[in-house]
Amino acid sequence: MDFRIPAEFEEELGRYKEFISNRLTPHLGGWYAQKEVPRDLFLDLGGQGWLGLEVDGARFRELNPLKDALFMEHLGIISPGTGVAVLAHVSLGAKGIVLFGNDRQKELYLPAAARGQTLVCLGNTESGAGSDVAAVASTATKVDGGWILHGTKAFVTNGVISDLALITAVSDPEADRNSRISMFLVDLASKGITRTKLHKEVWIPSDLTRIKLENVFVPDANLIGNRGRGLQQVLEIFTNSRITIAALTLGTAEGAFRTGVEHAKKRQAFGGKIIDFQAKSFEVADFYSKIEAVRLLLWKTCWEKEHALDFRLSASMAKYLSVEVARAVGQWAADLFGAPSVIYEHPIHKYPMDAWASSLGEGTQDIQKLIIFREFMKREMA
Numbered sequence: 001m002d003f004r005i006p007a008e009f010e011e012e013l014g015r016y017k018e019f020i021s022n023r024l025t026p027h028l029g030g031w032y033a034q035k036e037v038p039r040d041l042f043l044d045l046g047g048q049g050w051l052g053l054e055v056d057g058a059r060f061r062e063l064n065p066l067k068d069a070l071f072m073e074h075l076g077i078i079s080p081g082t083g084v085a086v087l088a089h090v091s092l093g094a095k096g097i098v099l100f101g102n103d104r105q106k107e108l109y110l111p112a113a114a115r116g117q118t119l120v121c122l123g124n125t126e127s128g129a130g131s132d133v134a135a136v137a138s139t140a141t142k143v144d145g146g147w148i149l150h151g152t153k154a155f156v157t158n159g160v161i162s163d164l165a166l167i168t169a170v171s172d173p174e175a176d177r178n179s180r181i182s183m184f185l186v187d188l189a190s191k192g193i194t195r196t197k198l199h200k201e202v203w204i205p206s207d208l209t210r211i212k213l214e215n216v217f218v219p220d221a222n223l224i225g226n227r228g229r230g231l232q233q234v235l236e237i238f239t240n241s242r243i244t245i246a247a248l249t250l251g252t253a254e255g256a257f258r259t260g261v262e263h264a265k266k267r268q269a270f271g272g273k274i275i276d277f278q279a280k281s282f283e284v285a286d287f288y289s290k291i292e293a294v295r296l297l298l299w300k301t302c303w304e305k306e307h308a309l310d311f312r313l314s315a316s317m318a319k320y321l322s323v324e325v326a327r328a329v330g331q332w333a334a335d336l337f338g339a340p341s342v343i344y345e346h347p348i349h350k351y352p353m354d355a356w357a358s359s360l361g362e363g364t365q366d367i368q369k370l371i372i373f374r375e376f377m378k379r380e381m382a
């Protein structure tokens with residue numbers, strides 16, 4: 001096994017980090033105050049081919065999973081809230097079209113999505129359907145030439161800034177739990193849509209939005225994938241996106257860790273530096289090892305995906321462990337700063353909050369454990 005990052009990725013990663021330093025970091029304070037990720041960021045990332053897809057005319061290719069994960073990790077180090085906005089567009093919205101769109105839909109939407117000109121989000125969660133993804137109650141009623149969608153999607157990342165949303169709704173109420181939901185691509189400028197930005201305190205500056213659909217007409221051409229397969233499709237999108245959220249959460253852990261250690265190297269107490277207390281140095285060693293363990297598990301998952309192997313188990317383990325580690329490191333690093341850590345604008349404040357947010361996206365920790373247990377029993381105990 002070769003654990004080195006390929007040279008061509010290193011070179012591109014160098015340019016990406018430079019982009020983050022020059023085009024992102026200086027503006028973050030303003031974005032945090034506005035609580036808004038500007039659309040220009042997507043144009044800039046898309047212009048460099050950094051939005052998950054390499055586009056050549058109407059043809060496209062998904063980015064290598066390891067490269068994608070490295071990009072997301074480095075965004076997460078600086079700003080997990082900006083990272084999740086990119087994740088929602090690339091790994092939830094556009095990914096649904098990549099995985100389940102037909103040729104016409106791919107041609108129509110993916111080039112603009114890859115350039116950052118059109119933004120796509122995904123709305124599945126409802127007040128009665130979170131972990132239980134299949135409990136969706138929004139309805140899709142067949143009419144001449146299309147569908148009428150009705151219902152409310154409770155928590156949608158990028159709901160305000162996006163142009164399009166993948167929406168799940170019950171199209172076949174008489175069918176069984178596995179065959180009653182379909183997925184639709186909805187133009188968010190359609191008549192009957194109301195978007196309400198929610199006041200949240202995690203993953204700033206991304207927006208979290210409630211999308212209400214009141215008898216919204218969606219043409220037949222915007223059914224994504226197969227009628228009645230919406231549940232399986234959304235679950236597969238989440239399986240893929242677990243790689244990306246694990247990378248984002250690894251970045252969150254690393255950002256907190258490095259910010260904390262830098263502080264401990266400088267902060268004086270009882271006549272010495274905090275880093276020099278052995279209790280603290282052991283904690284540094286502990287978290288450094290755990291962060292590296294998460295990274296290796298994530299890279300293994302990327303490798304499995306690149307080689308078209310089943311990455312379901314590894315993706316859930318990577319997501320699960322990344323969150324465990326990021327929550328612990330985030331809390332530890334905030335503690336190192338003492339009182340200033342509670343101030344909203346303080347650089348450390350976001351990390352424990354954002355690690356908490358990571359625990360919810362793409363399935364809670366309990367849901368990851370359900371998947372890990374099921375896969376373990378199937379693979380090793382059958």
Ligand SMILES: Cc1cc2nc3c(=O)[nH]c(=O)nc-3n(C[C@H](O)[C@H](O)[C@H](O)COP(=O)(O)OP(=O)(O)OC[C@H]3O[C@@H](n4cnc5c(N)ncnc54)[C@H](O)[C@@H]3O)c2cc1C
Pocket residue numbers: 088092121122123124125129130131132155156157158200202203208357360361362363364365366367370
């Ligand atoms: C910041 C943020 C951004 C989000 N963005 C999006 C988005 O873009 N699109 C979207 O569709 N959704 C989004 N969500 C919603 C997110 O996917 C859900 O919050 C998540 O799936 C959990 O659902 P829930 O909040 O309804 O919790 P619930 O499902 O009500 O879970 C409550 C608790 O019960 C536990 N639990 C549930 N079932 C089981 C079980 N079988 N065994 C053991 N424990 C269980 C859970 O682990 C949890 O601790 C977002 C949420 C947040 C906070």
